Amino acid sequence: MIRAFFAVILAGIVDFFGGSAFPGGRLYFGFVLMFVLARQRNTSATFGACASYGLLLDILHPAFPFGTFTLAHAVLAAVLTGAGARSAGIDSKRLYAAAFFAVFAYALFLELSLQAASGLFGGLRTPHIFSAGFFRALAISSATTLLGAFAAAYAFHALQGFVRRRFFIRS
Amino acid sequence: MLKKKNLIAPVALIALIVLYHATPLSEPIQWFRVPLIKAGSPVYRAARAIRQWENGFFHARALAQRVTLLEQSVSELTYALAGASGSADPPQEELAAVTIPANVVAQNAAGSERTLLLDRGTEDGIAKGAAVATPQGVFVGKIISVFTHTSLVRPLTSSESAVAAQTSRDSRVQAVVRGQRGLSLAMELIPQDAAIREGDVAVSSLLEENTPVGLLIGTVATIAYDEGDLFKEAALAPFISLGDIGEVMVFSPVSRVGE
Numbered sequence: 065m066i067r068a069f070f071a072v073i074l075a076g077i078v079d080f081f082g083g084s085a086f087p088g089g090r091l092y093f094g095f096v097l098m099f100v101l102a103r104q105r106n107t108s109a110t111f112g113a114c115a116s117y118g119l120l121l122d123i124l125h126p127a128f129p130f131g132t133f134t135l136a137h138a139v140l141a142a143v144l145t146g147a148g149a150r151s152a153g154i155d156s157k158r159l160y161a162a163a164f165f166a167v168f169a170y171a172l173f174l175e176l177s178l179q180a181a182s183g184l185f186g187g188l189r190t191p192h193i194f195s196a197g198f199f200r201a202l203a204i205s206s207a208t209t210l211l212g213a214f215a216a217a218y219a220f221h222a223l224q225g226f227v228r229r230r231f232f233i234r235s
Numbered sequence: 236m237l238k239k240k241n242l243i244a245p246v247a248l249i250a251l252i253v254l255y256h257a258t259p260l261s262e263p264i265q266w267f268r269v270p271l272i273k274a275g276s277p278v279y280r281a282a283r284a285i286r287q288w289e290n291g292f293f294h295a296r297a298l299a300q301r302v303t304l305l306e307q308s309v310s311e312l313t314y315a316l317a318g319a320s321g322s323a324d325p326p327q328e329e330l331a332a333v334t335i336p337a338n339v340v341a342q343n344a345a346g347s348e349r350t351l352l353l354d355r356g357t358e359d360g361i362a363k364g365a366a367v368a369t370p371q372g373v374f375v376g377k378i379i380s381v382f383t384h385t386s387l388v389r390p391l392t393s394s395e396s397a398v399a400a401q402t403s404r405d406s407r408v409q410a411v412v413r414g415q416r417g418l419s420l421a422m423e424l425i426p427q428d429a430a431i432r433e434g435d436v437a438v439s440s441l442l443e444e445n446t447p448v449g450l451l452i453g454t455v456a457t458i459a460y461d462e463g464d465l466f467k468e469a470a471l472a473p474f475i476s477l478g479d480i481g482e483v484m485v486f487s488p489v490s491r492v493g494e
Contacts, residue, residue, distance in 0.1 A: 081275035084342035084478060085282030089349065115248055123267050124275075125343065126382055127350055130261065131252035138245055178345050197416070198346060 065109050072097050072113040076120040086212075088205030095170045096213040098140070099163065102148035110148065114141035128178055129185040136177035140170065160210070167206040175202070262383075269384050272354060276340045286478050308454075312436070335359055335485040337367075337386075342477060348395070348417045349477055351376070351388040355485065361386045366439070366446035366486045373474045374398070374439050374450035375483055386485075390477055391452065392417050399442035400452055402435045409440055412452055412471065420453050420471035427467055431455060437471055445488050 075093035083091040094117040101110040118137030122130050154162050175198075254260045290298065337355040355361050367375045367388050376390040377398070389396055396414040400422060401407075408429040410422050422437055432455070439450040453471030460467040 077271070077275045078278055080343070081278035081341045082282040083344065084279070084349070085286040089342070089344035111244060115244065119248075119251075120271070123264060124271055124341075126268075126352070126380055126385060127343065127345065127387055130255045130264070134248055134252060138248060175346060195416070201344070 065112060068097070068101060068106075068109040068113050069116055072117045073120060076117050076124075080121065080124050083205075086205070086208045088201045088203075088208055090171065090201070090205040090209075091212065092167050092171060092205065092209045093213060093216075095140075095167060096163070096209060098144055099151070099166055102144040103151045105148050107145050107148070110145050111141045114138065114144070128181055132177060132181035132185075133174075136174060140173070163210055164206055167209055168202060171202045171206055265383055268382070272340050272352075272385065276338065276354065279339070279341055280481075283478070283481060333360060333487050335361060335487055336370075337361075337483050337485055339388075339480050339483060340385075348393050349390060350379075350393075351390060351477070351480065351483075353378075353386045353388060353483065353485070354384070356382045356384045356386050358383055360487050361485050362445075362487050364445050365488070366443075366450065367483050368447075368450045368486070369475065369480060369483055372449070372451055374446075374452050375475075375480060377445075378485065388483075390414070390417070392420060392473060392477070398446070398452070399440040400437045401440040402431055402455075403438050403449070404435055405430060406441075409442060410437075410469075412437060420473055422453075422455070422469040422471055423466065425467040425469060427460065427465060429467065431458060431467065431469065433458060437469075445486065447486055 072094055075097050079091040079093050083089055098110055098113050101113055114137040118134035121133035255264060335355055337353040339351045340354045341352040343350050361381050363378055363381050365378045374391060376388045378386050379389045380387040392414040394414050394416055398412050400412040401409050408431055410425040412420050412422050415421050425431055435455040437452040439446045439448060441448050451474050453473045455469045456472045457470045458467055
């Protein structure tokens, strides 16, 4: 739980501050982490991660009314915990496609939540949300996020293996 | 019993949101923003470095050509400036403003638009509506929200942005520059008899509130005009891309500083 909390805070910081450097202008590493937790059927950690990530974005994002991200991620937590059992059954061949569609759906859901919040409570207006360029940006961002997440997971496993061999296994 | 336990966290979150809006709890929550921004700004700098490296790696040839063109443009402008310094244009009223240096710490995309987050706020004298430019004098946008330690900039390329502009060659040519879906700029309401041509530089006008005259906006790329229309319209090529912006200057009007 604590590990998930720190990982999601780190992912949130990378998503918020680093997203603009990549094609599409957005990153969703936080969601990938929540998706992984839901796939492991770790309900309390999934909810904690969603709430922490939403709260972090609310604190960092001054353009939208406070609570927009928290509420959106609370709804997401409910959806993810419900879908967690189903996603756990997806075989590894279909996992990449499923993960891409999940990230894309999350990105769309988040943008619609921001649109709804700014329409209802004021804040930054986000016009042209249904333009082709907007959907292209979301698709590119989703693909970039997944590539980054797989690269990070691979690097983490490689580092973990190296540390284990170097420091813990003596022949 | 289990259901009651599950309800505690959602209820606590909703209570936090309600308290934020209904009580002065918003201030203590904003305190968290400063350390988070301090922790995150190296990530933004690293992301900018990655972007610049990627640009250099994949677009080196195009960049070299662009540098040549820009050098040519700089020499032409320097020549024009030297000529203009001797002319007898009527003196223009300058904006009494305090320039506050700030750093862009994040860029956020929402819909098709982007906003820039600055690490300076009301405590540093920044006011809503203040103009923001790069240290080189390129107009970036205007402040749309100010908080204690941070502020938010709407760039000129945003669809919601509209600023009064003129051409550097003839200050009598007054028009409005609007953002185009966060990507480009269009100069509208140019009088049909205005002497404007491709390559002219659009700068901020005296008519624009809280903005110094002469901040660079863009270069006229194409001009559209149909017979019988009252106004011409020009497409502008912006001087910089949003991704390249790191340090900026905020022009806060003197009267607002310290309010």
